[in-house]
Structures are given as C-alpha cells and as structure tokens.
Amino acid sequence: MNPYVLAILLSSLGLGTTLTFASSHWLLAWMGLEINTLAITPLMAQQHHPRAVEATTKYFLTQATAAAMILFAATTNAWATGQWDINNLAHPLASAMTITALALKIGLAPMHFWLPEVLQGLDLLTGLILSTWQKLAPFALIIQVAPLIDPTILTMLGLLSTLIGGWGGLNQTQIRKILAYSSIAHMGWMIIILQYSPQLTLLALSLYILMTSTAFLSMKMASATKINTLTMMWSKTPILASTTALALLSLGGLPPLTGFMPKWLILQEMANQELPLTATIMAMAALLSLYFYLRLCYAMTLTISPNTTNASTPWRTQTTQSTLMTALSTTAALGLLPITPAILMLIT
Incomplete structure (x- = not known):
C-alpha cells in the first residue's frame, strides 16, 4: 500500500x-x-x-x-x-x-x-488492529x-462471552480463530466486572491489549497461521518459541505471569460483592480458554516437525522484521505481576 x-x-x-x-x-x-x-x-x-x-x-x-x-x-x-x-x-x-x-x-x-x-x-x-x-x-x-444499563444484562453478556469464548476455541486449528475466541472470552471478563469496578475493566483491557499484541506480533514474526506450522518454530527460532509460549500462558491467566493479575483482581472483587457462584463459573470458564492456549504451547515446544533434519545444529531463519515492539510487549506481557500492589494503590 x-x-x-x-x-x-x-x-x-x-x-x-x-x-x-x-x-x-x-x-x-x-x-x-x-x-x-x-x-x-x-x-x-x-x-x-x-x-x-x-x-x-x-x-x-x-x-x-x-x-x-x-x-x-x-x-x-x-x-x-x-x-x-x-x-x-x-x-x-x-x-x-x-x-x-x-x-x-x-x-x-x-x-x-x-x-x-x-x-x-x-x-x-x-487482525492485531481489529483485536485491540x-x-x-x-x-x-x-x-x-x-451505570444506566440493567446489571443483569451485563452479567449475562459477561458469562456468555467467557463460556462461548472458551468452548468455541477448543476445536480450532487456525491461530487467528483461536485468538478471536480468546478476545471474546477476555471481553466477557471486562464486561462482568464493569458494574462493580470500572477501574478493573480498564486494567483488564490494557493488559489484554498488551498480551494480544505480543501474541499477534510473535505469530507474525514466525509466519504462523495454523497450529501445524508451529511445530517448526522450535527448530527455527527457539527463543521466540519460548517467549511466545509464555505469552500464551499469560493470556490464559497463569501465575506468575502478567495475565494472572486481572483475573485475580476481578475474582477478588466479585467475591467482595458476594457473587460466589458467578465467580466460580468465570474461574471454570477460564480453564476452557487455558486448554487451547496449552494446545498451542504443546505444538510449539513439545513437538517437532517430522521433516526436521537430525543435524546437531538446527538451521535458523534470519528475519528482516523489526523486533523492538515484539521484545517490549513480550517483556511487559510476562513480567508485570510484581507491580500489582502499586496498581491496586492507583485504582482504589
């Protein structure tokens, strides 16, 4: 263009x-x-x-x-x-x-x-622009x-989005569709807490944009659009494969990565609002999303393509793409959990 x-x-x-x-x-x-x-x-x-x-x-x-x-x-x-x-x-x-x-x-x-x-x-x-x-x-x-919307509508939208975002991504083989269902699930987390704590919604949105940017930029650097193309990633760029797998786990909300922060704070706020059933459903739905993130991580780090040669030094590809944004977003997507107390002080 x-x-x-x-x-x-x-x-x-x-x-x-x-x-x-x-x-x-x-x-x-x-x-x-x-x-x-x-x-x-x-x-x-x-x-x-x-x-x-x-x-x-x-x-x-x-x-x-x-x-x-x-x-x-x-x-x-x-x-x-x-x-x-x-x-x-x-x-x-x-x-x-x-x-x-x-x-x-x-x-x-x-x-x-x-x-x-x-x-x-x-x-x-x-796709990155569309998702963020x-x-x-x-x-x-x-x-x-x-504040002017019926709280029941917001709760139903949040629960449905989290559940459908988890279920829909389970049988996908296309990375972009998996990231789309990931987006739907994360939107559900933001909407369900909006009526109780808009600051947590903004925090979750900011960290979602950060982690999704990392995922899209990493896949762009690896030229990967399907799960089976990820099997060559470890042979070509082992460092990128490691950081991308960790970024996907951060999207899934595993500690001690950044993605754990919004889920932890949202569940804590829902418990404070005396909504234990809703918080339990949200936590269980997060496990559905975690499963397809783990599928991607498994393909990247625990499998190798049958076409890979058994040489002692695997071949590497040289990229001409700029790696600065990928490096910065990856660092933020993996290491911001320790600043949670400071963020809590800012939003409360």
Whole structure:
C-alpha cells in the first residue's frame, strides 16, 4: 500500500477513536465510530484476496448494523428525553438497544459470530488492529453508559462471552480463530466486572491489549497461521518459541505471569460483592480458554516437525522484521505481576 494512503488511514483510525473518547453527544460518538470503520476497511481488503474481501464485507455489514442501532437508540432517547447527551440514557428501549449495538461492535457473545470469521480472513497485523485498537472507542461508550444499563444484562453478556469464548476455541486449528475466541472470552471478563469496578475493566483491557499484541506480533514474526506450522518454530527460532509460549500462558491467566493479575483482581472483587457462584463459573470458564492456549504451547515446544533434519545444529531463519515492539510487549506481557500492589494503590 502507498505509504501516504497508509498514513491517512492510520491517522483516521486515531481521529475516529479520539473523537469518540472526547464526545459527550451521541452524534459525535457515532461519527467517531463510523470514521474508525471506514478507515480500517481498506486496510482489511488490501490483499485483494477473495477471503480478505469476504472478511471485509462481513465486517462492514456488521459494523454498519451496529452503527444504525446506536443511531436509532440515540434518536429514541432524544425523542423521549429531549437530550442527546451520552450520560442521559434514560429510555429503557434505548439503553437495551445501545448495549446490544456496542456488544455487536466489540464481538461480545451472543453477538460474536462475525469475529472469528472476519479475523480468519485478515493478515496478522490488520487482525492485531481489529483485536485491540478497534475495541477502544466502543469500550469508552460502554463504560459511560454502564451505570444506566440493567446489571443483569451485563452479567449475562459477561458469562456468555467467557463460556462461548472458551468452548468455541477448543476445536480450532487456525491461530487467528483461536485468538478471536480468546478476545471474546477476555471481553466477557471486562464486561462482568464493569458494574462493580470500572477501574478493573480498564486494567483488564490494557493488559489484554498488551498480551494480544505480543501474541499477534510473535505469530507474525514466525509466519504462523495454523497450529501445524508451529511445530517448526522450535527448530527455527527457539527463543521466540519460548517467549511466545509464555505469552500464551499469560493470556490464559497463569501465575506468575502478567495475565494472572486481572483475573485475580476481578475474582477478588466479585467475591467482595458476594457473587460466589458467578465467580466460580468465570474461574471454570477460564480453564476452557487455558486448554487451547496449552494446545498451542504443546505444538510449539513439545513437538517437532517430522521433516526436521537430525543435524546437531538446527538451521535458523534470519528475519528482516523489526523486533523492538515484539521484545517490549513480550517483556511487559510476562513480567508485570510484581507491580500489582502499586496498581491496586492507583485504582482504589
């Protein structure tokens, strides 16, 4: 892609998200979401492959549907209350439609069906943008309207997303689909704690973006899109295989890695809110997600390809890709658990 066009598209992504962040009016927030959608569409279709075009079409139709629902909900609320302020979502129909549309925007279950299919048709870098940056603007709106939403709806969305994100990834062989179901499960953890502690939602979102960036950048460096291609990873780049396996375990929430921090704090907060059954279901659903992360780790570190030669010094591949972002995100995704007390002091 032409670097000038790429710069315009990336700056439009930033503009759309910033506009939604800064808006208190539904029309401005909607405009920011639309700029985001229109900016990422050419990035998704740049490969000119039928699978990429199909994914782009599915994404555009889904996002257009969600945007139309948001606009309709805002109009209904303005008709009933006379105000367009985001914080004045008083009409029950408007609030239900708004949370449904925003759940569709970020891929929360049961509005998640588009996400694995779309992510499967994209290259890894565009998939990284879709899984991280594109969730920021809808999440800003969700956090603002959450106090006005029925808590039962948020709890059901969180539980369903965590369970479906765990179950859906079990029988997948495509890494991008596994990361899509991982995204659905992590969104569930963020939504379920939103009504009790929005600071924990922001913490979980930040660490999710960090760990998912590590996973996508590592897979991009290894040129891996399927589980069976991971079996060559140990022979080619053993250090990358080790750090990627640890990053996936961090996504699964195993101590002493960074990913344990949000799950630990969320379960602790749910116990403080006297929700033991919900916390137990969430903890059990995390084990489902952990299983498919362990499948990837097993393929990377405990198996070797039958085509590998039995030489004493395995061949190595030289990469021309920049490794700085991968190294920084990997370090953060593996080693931030010791600063949990400091983070607790900041968010409480």
